[in-house]
Amino acid sequence: MNITIVAGARPNFMKIAPIIEAIKQKKSAGFNINFRLVHTGQHYDKNLSGTFFEELNIPLPDINLEVKSGTQAEQTAGIMVGFEEELAQNPCDLVLVVGDVTSTMACTIVSKKAGIDVAHVEAGIRSGDMRMPEEINRIVTDSLTDYFFTTSTRANENLLNLGVKPEQIFFVGNVMIDTLRKNEHRLKQPEVWQTLNLKPKNYLVITLHRPSNVDEENQLKSLITQIVTLGKDLPIIFPVHPRTKKLLEGLSLNFKNLHYTNPLGYLEFNYLVKYALGVLTDSGGITEETTVMNVPCITLRENTERPETCEIGTNILVGSDSKKIEAAFKNLLANNWKAGKIPELWDGQAATRITDHLTEIYEL
Structure with missing residues (x-):
């Protein structure tokens, strides 16, 4: 199984780091699972992206589309053109996108038009605020996704209300917290x-x-x-x-x-x-x-x-x-802040659950 993982902006790198590590562990355990990392270049400042590869032990991307900045339309179009060429040259079984940035939406659209399955990590979250570009990205991405990996039961409910089939939804926890737990020390x-x-x-x-x-x-x-x-x-x-x-x-x-x-x-x-x-x-x-x-x-x-x-x-x-x-x-x-608790499954094991589900889905 060949997976293309898409990252484009600072929040993406925190989310893909534990997923890449979990895939490597599966491969070491004998599973036929491989990944190719595509950096769209949506964030191109070293302080916004480059240091993350070093700090979080993420392998350098196989390709950087170097789209950089522009209007929403210019950036979306640039990502789509570059990613379409990438998929034509490097076919895969699944495109895995994370979060809600422009790269997430753009690469999802290209993947589905190419007939490739899409898995969305952090699917189903909603603010209800259509003034946010990220909300539009979430809605478009989730309308096309095949496999939905969620951070909360609320996200599950959002997806079910949209008509997503229960067997497509996997409540796995929060990969951002995987990264935090691993690196807190x-x-x-x-x-x-x-x-x-x-x-x-x-x-x-x-x-x-x-x-x-x-x-x-x-x-x-x-x-x-x-x-x-x-x-x-x-x-x-x-x-x-x-x-x-x-x-x-x-x-x-x-x-x-x-x-x-x-x-x-x-x-x-x-x-x-x-x-x-x-x-x-x-x-x-x-x-x-x-x-x-x-x-x-x-x-x-x-x-x-x-x-x-x-x-x-x-x-x-x-x-x-x-x-x-x-x-x-x-x-x-006044030191009178409310006491907080940690949400369900925010335990540092979300990426492991994701790869477990993928190996089952694709019968590896």
Whole structure:
């Protein structure tokens, strides 16, 4: 059996690392299973993708389509053209896509038009917000997928409500947590730890990249100003996404406790998260990691495709509501945060379950 694994953006690399390792273990056990890794080049900055191959022990991709940036349509088209040629030259039995980035959707469409089965890892999650490009990617991908590997029973229900057959759905857990569990002992201090003399539970981490937060200058300035003010004298560490950096340069946000850094590698970033008093983010994946590491998380979005991080975990939604943000800070600084638990099957074994199912499906 030949599997083509697609990765294109930073979140993808965290998800494919344990899957590749599980496939290698199956092959070592005598199963006829092989993989080819395709990097679409959707994220092409070394800080956003390159370091992940080294840190997470991911083999270098067999090919990089080097699509890079552009409008949604330009990037989608570029990925589709490149991936169509890739499949023509390197046929496979199954294309495995992960997450909800543009590469996920584009490669799914190409695969199905080529008559190739598709497996979607992290299938069935929904925010209900059609303003998010990722939501469109999820809907299109799941409308074409053959095998659905899910992170939660809620995702299973979403798929069943769409008419997906139960035998196509496999509740396996969360591969992002596989990666976290395997690497938690390897987390390392970033340079900013020593530079600012940071102490555990005495600083905050913030990440922002959603268009709703960063594309309008006044909204971004107002949001950061409120966070810095409510944080009082706590250092606030802000690893800046390239799209956000361009906006920040013109806003003159000069606060003594706000510290920008370049994007950090996986091991350094999660070290900061693990020892932070709290995290403010608009990223879905980070809410999963904070839940597992029992770190308070304030999500600066109106909705989430990962409701279990709010219902079970350490996450709360505040959107851009200043009163909700203020209330969240009050609880955080008073050490009065809700107690979180780890969702079902977020145990570090999701990738093993995925490869177990694949060997059964294809009777290897």
